[in-house]
Amino acid sequence: MITQNSSAPLIAVVGATGIQGGSVIKTLTASSKPYRVRGFTRDATKPVSQDLIAKGVEMVTVSLVVDNVKEVFKAFEGANMAFLVTNFLEHMDAERETAEAKMMIDAAKVGGVERIVWSGLPHCTKLSAGKITHVGHYDSKAAASGYGRQSGIPFVDVQAGFYASNFFNPWIAPVKRADGTYAIPLPLSPTVPLPVIDMARDYGLYVLRALEAPVFPDGSEVHTGLDITMEEVAIQLSQVTGKRIIIEQITLDQYGKKMADSGAPVHVVVDMLDAWKWFEEFGYYGGEATSSVEGLAKHPLSFREFAKAEDWSKVFM
Structure with a gap:
C-alpha cells in the first residue's frame, strides 16, 4: 500500500x-x-x-x-x-x-x-x-x-x-491476407518459445x-x-478472436524491409535483425x-x- x-x-x-x-x-x-x-x-x-x-x-x-x-x-x-x-x-x-x-x-x-x-x-x-x-x-x-x-x-x-503488447506493433501484428485469414510475419521458427x-x-x-x-x-x-511458442500464440489468438491466424516464417531480409518501409532507422533495423537471430540461436x-x-x-x-x-x-x- x-x-x-x-x-x-x-x-x-x-x-x-x-x-x-x-x-x-x-x-x-x-x-x-x-x-x-x-x-x-x-x-x-x-x-x-x-x-x-x-x-x-x-x-x-x-x-x-x-x-x-x-x-x-x-x-x-x-x-x-x-x-x-x-x-x-x-x-x-x-x-x-x-x-x-x-x-x-x-x-x-x-x-x-x-x-x-x-x-x-x-x-x-x-x-x-x-x-x-x-x-x-x-x-x-x-x-x-x-x-x-x-x-x-x-x-x-x-x-x-x-512484451505481449508487441503483437499490436505493426512490425509483428497479424496481417490480413486476400483469403480473409491473418498471418503473423516473423523471422523465427514457429516452435521457438519466447517468454x-x-x-x-x-x-x-x-x-x-x-x-x-x-x-x-x-x-x-x-x-x-x-514461455510459449509463436505457433501456440497463433492458436490461442485464433481461439480468442475467432479469426484464423497463422505464423508466417519470413526471412530476415523480408523482415528488415518491412521495418525499413515503416520508417525505422537503419541502425534499429540492424539491431532488431540480430535480436531475432539471437532468439532463434541462443534463446x-x-x-x-x-x-x-x-x-x-x-x-x-x-x-x-x-x-x-x-x-x-x-x-x-
Whole structure:
C-alpha cells in the first residue's frame, strides 16, 4: 500500500508513468506492506502523473539525462530503495542508454539507496562469443548491469520478457491476407518459445518479490515471462478472436524491409535483425531458463488471458 507515514521505506521509481515503472507502482499499491513512493517524470501535469499523485505518489519532475546530473542526484536523495529503467526506444542510442543507467546507479548510491532493482537484459555479444554483435539495446543494458553489481549496493536485475503488447506493433501484428485469414510475419521458427509477459499488469510482480524477499537476492537475475511458442500464440489468438491466424516464417531480409518501409532507422533495423537471430540461436535469455513464478503475489497472465483482456478491433478490421 502507498502511505505517507515516514516510518515506511521510500522507493524511488524511474519511469513512473511508463509501462514498467507504472507496473511497479501498481504492484506496490496492492502490497499489504506500506511504502512511500517517489515517482520520476518529465511532466507532472499530464493526467497519468496527476492520477499517481491522487493515489499518494510523490511525483518529481526530472529529466534523467547526463547533462542534468545534479538534478538527477538530488532526485534520489533520501530514498531507501530504487527501481531503475531506461527507454532505448526514446532515442535508440545504446551508448546513451548505458551512460544514463550508470548515472542513475551513481545517484542512487550517493542518495543513500540500500537496494536497487534494475531492468536489464543479457549481453548478446559476450554470450554468443561474438556471433551476435548488433543487439545494442541488450548489450547496453547488460553493461549497466555489470556496473550496478560492482557498485557496492545490493543489486537485482529483473529482466523484461517479450512484451505481449508487441503483437499490436505493426512490425509483428497479424496481417490480413486476400483469403480473409491473418498471418503473423516473423523471422523465427514457429516452435521457438519466447517468454511472453503482459508487462503493464505483471512485470511489477517480479520486482515486488525481490523487494519483499526475506533476504534481498543480491546479484541475482530474474527472467520474467511465461514461455510459449509463436505457433501456440497463433492458436490461442485464433481461439480468442475467432479469426484464423497463422505464423508466417519470413526471412530476415523480408523482415528488415518491412521495418525499413515503416520508417525505422537503419541502425534499429540492424539491431532488431540480430535480436531475432539471437532468439532463434541462443534463446531470449541466452540459454538461461525463464524464472519460476513461485512466490509472486499472483500468477502472471497467460497469453490467452492477455488476449481476452485486450481490444483487438484495430488489428482485425
